[in-house]
Amino acid sequence: MSIRVNKLTKTYGAQTAVNSLSFEINTGEIVGFLGPNGAGKSTTMKILAGYLRPTSGEAFLDEELISVDGVSNKRKLGYLPEHNPLYLEMYVAEYLTYMGELSGLKGKFLKDRVIEIIELVGLGPEKNKKIEQLSKGYRQRVGLAQALIHDPEVLILDEPTTGLDPNQLVEIRNLIKKISKNKTIILSTHIMQEVEALCTKVIVINKGNLVASDSIINLTKNGKTLESVFSELTK
Numbered sequence: 001m002s003i004r005v006n007k008l009t010k011t012y013g014a015q016t017a018v019n020s021l022s023f024e025i026n027t028g029e030i031v032g033f034l035g036p037n038g039a040g041k042s043t044t045m046k047i048l049a050g051y052l053r054p055t056s057g058e059a060f061l062d063e064e065l066i067s068v069d070g071v072s073n074k075r076k077l078g079y080l081p082e083h084n085p086l087y088l089e090m091y092v093a094e095y096l097t098y099m100g101e102l103s104g105l106k107g108k109f110l111k112d113r114v115i116e117i118i119e120l121v122g123l124g125p126e127k128n129k130k131i132e133q134l135s136k137g138y139r140q141r142v143g144l145a146q147a148l149i150h151d152p153e154v155l156i157l158d159e160p161t162t163g164l165d166p167n168q169l170v171e172i173r174n175l176i177k178k179i180s181k182n183k184t185i186i187l188s189t190h191i192m193q194e195v196e197a198l199c200t201k202v203i204v205i206n207k208g209n210l211v212a213s214d215s216i217i218n219l220t221k222n223g224k225t226l227e228s229v230f231s232e233l234t235k
Contacts, residue, residue, distance in 0.1 A: 001061055001076060001153040001184050002027050003048065008057035010043050017043045019208035020057065025201075030185040032195035032202040032216075036234050040208040041188045042082055045158050048186070049079040061154065075103065078147035082158040082188075086142060088132035092123055095131060096145055103150035113149060121145045121175060137168030141175070148179060155185045161194065173197060192227045202226070206234040 003025040010018040018040040025031050035041045046052035048059055050066050050073065059066045061073045087095055093114055100110045118127050121141045126134055131142055140160060147155060160176065161169045173194060176187070180198070187198060195202060196216065204212040211233045212219065219229050 003154065003184065003186070004060045005044075005048070006058045006060075008044065008047060008059055009055050010040070010047065010052070011055045016208050018047070018054070018205075021205065021208075021210050023203055023210060023213045025184060025186065025203075027184055028182065029201055030180055030187060030199045032199040033186050033188040033205075034190075034195065034202055034230060035205040038207075039205045039234070041205065042158055044205070045079075045156050045186065045188060046081075049077055049156050050074050051079070075150060076153045078150070078152035078155045080143045080147045080155075080157045080160055082162065084139060084143040086131050086139060089130060091130055092127045092134075092142060093118065095142065096149055099146040100149045105150060113151075117145045117149055120148070120179065122171070135168075136163050137165070137171065140164065140168070140172055144172075144175065144179075153183060155179070155183055157185065158188045159190070160187070161189065161191065169194075192225075192230065196226055204230065204233050 005021055005023050008018055008021040021044060033041055043052065047054050048066060050068055050070055053068045061076055064073050066073050090098070096114045096117060097110060100113060105113060118124055121144050123138065123141050123145060126138050131139060134142065144160065157176065161172050164172060176198060189195060199216065201215050202212065202219065216226060220226055
């Protein structure tokens with residue numbers, strides 16, 4: 001499922017968070033969505049996830065408009081926000097069942113899907129615990145599980161490895177790679193090695209403006225590193 005963004009703008013009073021962004025992401029691509037803090041990444045991702053209404057411009061899944069009021073396109077999307085909102089007092093399976101119900105899943109299919117997704121993201125050893133008892137790494141797995149519970153065609157992941165130790169980071173990175181088959185993924189991160197390991201294309205924004213949209217191969221030709229290219233683009 002492709003994503004097309006056309007002159008997307010979001011303002012807060014006199015402040016412009018996103019300024020006339022236009023780009024395309026093809027079906028099945030894993031795209032690194034990069035920019036310094038305050039560049040407008042999270043705002044853009046919230047608009048693409050249908051959580052935030054743009055001031056002007058449009059975003060589409062294939063040819064269907066993404067909107068705050070839309071339901072059908074949200075069923076095609078999985079979203080993990082930067083600050084992973086979880087009901088800490090709920091048990092892992094209980095929470096995923098609840099999220100599945102909100103996505104319209106029911107009965108035996110839902111029960112089987114919860115079991116399947118727990119195994120997929122490696123939550124098996126923790127499935128009988130309350131979320132508040134889990135480590136940061138396992139909480140991120142729960143967040144990924146809720147984003148995947150309805151088997152969406154598009155995944156939007158905003159800083160999925162923030163605050164993880166090196167071992168947890170590798171585990172989540174491998175998990176993203178594992179679930180990327182047959183899905184279009186937008187991945188926001190500050191870790192360039194993560195982008196190089198997972199993505200084939202990057203989109204870079206700075207102060208709400210698009211400054212690059214190209215393959216990693218093209219951006220890093222002539223011996224440049226992705227980190228140096230990012231630095232040049234966002235000075």
